[in-house]
Amino acid sequence: MMACNGSGGCQSGCYKDEEETRNEPTESAETDSRSSGSICIKCKLNDAVSGYGGIDDGRFCADCFRSNLFGKFRLAVTSNAMISPTDKVLVAFSGGPSSRVALQFVHDMQERAQKNFDASRDRSLPVFGVGVVFIDESVVMPIPSHEMEEAVEVISSVVSSLAPPRKDLHLVPIEMVYSSDSSDGKERMMKLVNSVSDPTGREDLLLHLRMLALQKVASEYGYNRIVLGSCISRIAAHVISATVKGQGYSLSADIQYVDARWEIPIVLPLRDCFVQEINMLCRLNGLKALKLSSGPSSSINGLVSSFVALLQEENPSRESTIVRTAGKLIPFQFNRIPEIIDGNVPLATRRRQKRYNLKSNESVSSESFCPLCNSPLDKSEIVDWSNLDDRRSSDIFYTTCCSSCQFQILPQDSKSVEQFYMDLPQSVVARAKQPNNSNLNVLREQIQDCLLSDGEDET
Template identity: 65%
Template structure:
């Protein structure tokens, strides 16, 4: 009797589905190769590709841009980053990543405005957009005329955007010091950075001060969202540098789409885009960028950046692999926009928020943060907060109120430099060190009060 699929007791038909799948895949790949070899875009199959030598040569310019914007829009909508009632501040550094982020936000803003104008009842408001640039002239000692020219170029880029207009906020980084404090703000910033002897620690402190300045701009001008242009390439570097610096516990907080531990939640809608893709888009669309004079990284950050660039040249998927692997870490409870029942938020947006929003492990949470980098503190770091109960003003309390990485990289080891460092800290950081973590320690103490021995009790 002839063998058939219904009566055969052997395994001769077991590989048939896999063979069919392999045949189908091979046929699809062959078709795609034929399309590319014919000089046509893989997606639209009509226009020629960008370049025969480009990594994304399979797409034409229009499809390439649509693909990038689709990643951006999906990140915004699926994570409920922007609602019609929000006021978004875009951090603009002049580079390709922040330039593309500004362009995509502007495109969404213009479309929302057109829909609002076309709607008769005008039930949904249009979210607001502002642009912020942090001037770091006092840090890098760049010629004043070149920095002024860079600011003018940034202002020109923002002004050339089609209506609705966007307000530009140009603020020096020393603005993190309150104007009511005594002494020159620029001199205080210089003393603060000079007290940090480690090159990596100085770069990290400057990064934290930049974030503090952006938060201050957003808070003082009524913005409730802060949007950054961080892409896969930058996040991949951060994953490795954080690992080297011993920031593994707080790493999941920094690489998500949303970070709400700050007073103004931080958004990363370009998290799925590569740096070379953003550079290519700027060239294709003629998007102007501004090149700022910055000192190259000389510490761990610079070494890791060079290392990741070399890996990317050898294998274009390395950066994506690094970020995808780190993405398996459990996020924190603040790595999402809180669900809202606001009537101004479309129902479709609320459904996406419930479907795609992160489901963090609520037991894996932290309510205490490093007063310098604002990273969540691990249990070992929380135990060091016990010194705050006896001492809240001395430099020793600063060491107890920060994470182990900042304690090693940023805090000076020399007692004299530590005194200088603590004396010129911005008031926001001083307040955070004195009150926020001490309150968290008090809460922790209440939670374990039943397990503590009183002074009159002896250990058994």
């Protein structure tokens, strides 16, 4: 789960792309990017494009480059059953290069599906729906009002300019994670974020709040998938930063193609694409990207992002190596799209999902999650609730959070923790009050002798 501000301090599962605007794409002519005398290795007809610094720099012509990048996207979608004809997909759009390309590619897939639907006689395959969401974080970020207004205009223009089928645009403030009837949402949001003194913790908290906002929008408007623009460059930075912050156990959950630990599954169709390639595509296709001011940052996330960028400049395969190495970690059971039982879903889609989904022996089961960041907890971090009955709710919340949240985000004194707990959105508080699934396993072990096995008949 699952990218946040101009510092590049983004983690798994978030949709912000500002850190990916290094080597910001411009609308230069396509011919400016052609290499002298180099021929495309695929079509062997046209001049290859170069100058973007990617691992395939100077190998493909413009057309083959576009086809190759879209092929990575489409393979990720089809191989992991990310989008089926009956789905309603919500694209998280920040306006940065990655989310811009993710929106364009999802639109291209939808447009092709619509043409196939119109051309077919029986029209048996429906066309999946697409919506776009932009989370306004100006209440907690130093973004000038005029800059935010311009960003909203640009985003509205981008979405409206896309060819049919029509895509709904949702412009929502991040404080909407509080109840819709809560008039003090802005104030509580500001108090909550400002109570975190550590820059890294503040960025991480904002990431978690953003994910809550995305989930709420998706749930309210009937979407069953959320598409994030996280690419291999951002994931590589997250691998290092998560390791530094002591999130090694939950790391494998954040770097997969699918993350269904949330009510609405998160998918990362650009996981195999480099930011340099994404920037180049924006340049070639004239896709306008924007960057919102966010101020300086000295967080771990920002430092790691800069470090990985330097590594990539020295060797274009560094980011890929980092992600491939982390990919050897065993994923969790929720790193797959839940099995489809809807009879309206085409048989081919269900077969593809069954073929590519993780098997039980290829994944780790998750018994409990941090109530704040929703990261899976190691057994050593799971707390026995029977020992917490006589404690305050805020103290219980602190105890049941993961060690990373306790260190980076939560206040250290009891009084501040209580105020922090009171300022949390109700969805987080409700999650904190749910007993760990591990307690159910303990109960099952206690009554195991009274349970019937699958082969026994009830007498």
